[in-house]
Amino acid sequence: MKKMECIVDPDGELRYYVARRNGSRRNWLMKEEYFLCDRFFPDGAFQAYCGGAFREIVSVDTLLFPERRYLSRDQAVSVSVPDGKQVVAVRLIEPGEALDFAPQGFGFCGFDLAEALPEVSSLVNCGGFPNAFTSKDQNSYGLITDYEKAEVIRNRLAEQYPDDSHGECGIYCVFRRLNG
Numbered sequence: 001m002k003k004m005e006c007i008v009d010p011d012g013e014l015r016y017y018v019a020r021r022n023g024s025r026r027n028w029l030m031k032e033e034y035f036l037c038d039r040f041f042p043d044g045a046f047q048a049y050c051g052g053a054f055r056e057i058v059s060v061d062t063l064l065f066p067e068r069r070y071l072s073r074d075q076a077v078s079v080s081v082p083d084g085k086q087v088v089a090v091r092l093i094e095p096g097e098a099l100d101f102a103p104q105g106f107g108f109c110g111f112d113l114a115e116a117l118p119e120v121s122s123l124v125n126c127g128g129f130p131n132a133f134t135s136k137d138q139n140s141y142g143l144i145t146d147y148e149k150a151e152v153i154r155n156r157l158a159e160q161y162p163d164d165s166h167g168e169c170g171i172y173c174v175f176r177r178l179n180g
Contacts, residue, residue, distance in 0.1 A: 031091065031092050032073075032089075032090070032091045032092075032101070033060075033070070033089070033090050033091075034070065034071040034072070034073060034075070034076035034087060034088070034089050034090075034103075035065070035068040035069060035070050035071060035087070035088055036068060036069045036071060036079060036081070036085055036086070036087050037065035037067065037068035037069070037085065037086060037088060038065065038067065038084060038085060038086075039056060039084055039085065039086050040056060040057040040058075040059075040064055040065065041055075041056050041057075042054055042056075042057055049127055050123075050124045050125065050126075050127070050128060050135075050142065051127075051128035051130075051134065051135050052124075052135030052138055052142060053135065054124070054135075054138070054140055054141060054142045055140040055141070056140070056141060057124050057141060057142045058086070058088065058109040058110075058141040058142070058143065058174055058176050059088075059112050059114075059121045059123070059124050059125070059141075059142060059143070059174065060088075060090045060112045060114045060119050060121060060172045060174060061112070061114065061119065061120055061121040061124065061125050062119050062120070063120055063125055064121070064124070064125055065088070068088075071087065073103070076089060076103065076177070077103065077104055077105050077106075077177075080179075081177060081178055081179040082179065083179055085179070086176045086177065086178055087106075087176060087177040088174065088175070088176045089103045089106050089174070089175040089176065089177070090112070090172045090173070090174050090175075091172060091173050092170050092171070092172055093111075093147070093170075093171045093172065093173055099147055099173065101173055101175075102175070103175055103177075105177050106175035106176060106177045107175060107176060107177070108173070108174075108175055109139075109141045109143055109174045109175060109176055110138075110139050110141055110143025110144055110145050110173075110174055111143055111144045111145070111146075111147055111150040111171055111172065111173055111174065112124075112143050112144075112171075112172045112174050113144070113150060113153060113154050113157065113169035113170070113171060113172075114169055114170060114172060115165050115166050115167075115168060115169055115170075120166065121142075122157055122166040122167075122169050123138060123142055123143060123144070124138075124142035124143075126166045129156075129157055129160065129161055129164075129166070129167075131156065131160040131161070132153055132156035132157045132160050132161065133153045133156065133157075137149065137153060141174075143174060147171070147173075150171050151171065154169050154171055157169055
């Protein structure tokens with residue numbers, strides 16, 4: 001991906017940018033994002049839809065967490081998290097970027113693969129892509145634990161599903177913080 005335009009928040013922290021893969025029609029807007037949202041425990045119908053048996057879904061997906069409140073980095077580490085809620089921290093990982101994003105007080109959940117806007121997860125919110133991955137590749141949060149495996153799956157999605165909007169994904173590392 002090549003950087004196209006930076007968007008700087010009022011505190012001067014780089015949090016968002018627009019990037020595009022070579023030859024892509026899709027833009028990635030989010031670089032680093034924090035939000036407070038409900039926890040998501042999938043029912044049987046959702047489990048069947050996404051092809052897995054997940055304990056809980058933790059994802060970058062904007063559609064799974066429609067009522068989320070965006071936070072600054074400072075707010076994310078200090079806000080009181082009510083029961084039944086979570087603070088999710090996600091970062092778009094560029095090819096070759098060091099995997100050193102680890103917000104203080106957050107637990108690593110895995111890597112999500114999501115298309116550009118509206119950042120819909122190809123792993124847990126698209127009905128499955130059996131030629132690219134199965135639920136056996138995913139952890140109990142519906143994510144991929146290993147970055148190299150996430151790269152392989154991202155490449156398979158692009159190769160096997162080139163005309164599907166979910167086939168071209170960014171890799172996001174996902175962390176979260178719960179109450180206590």
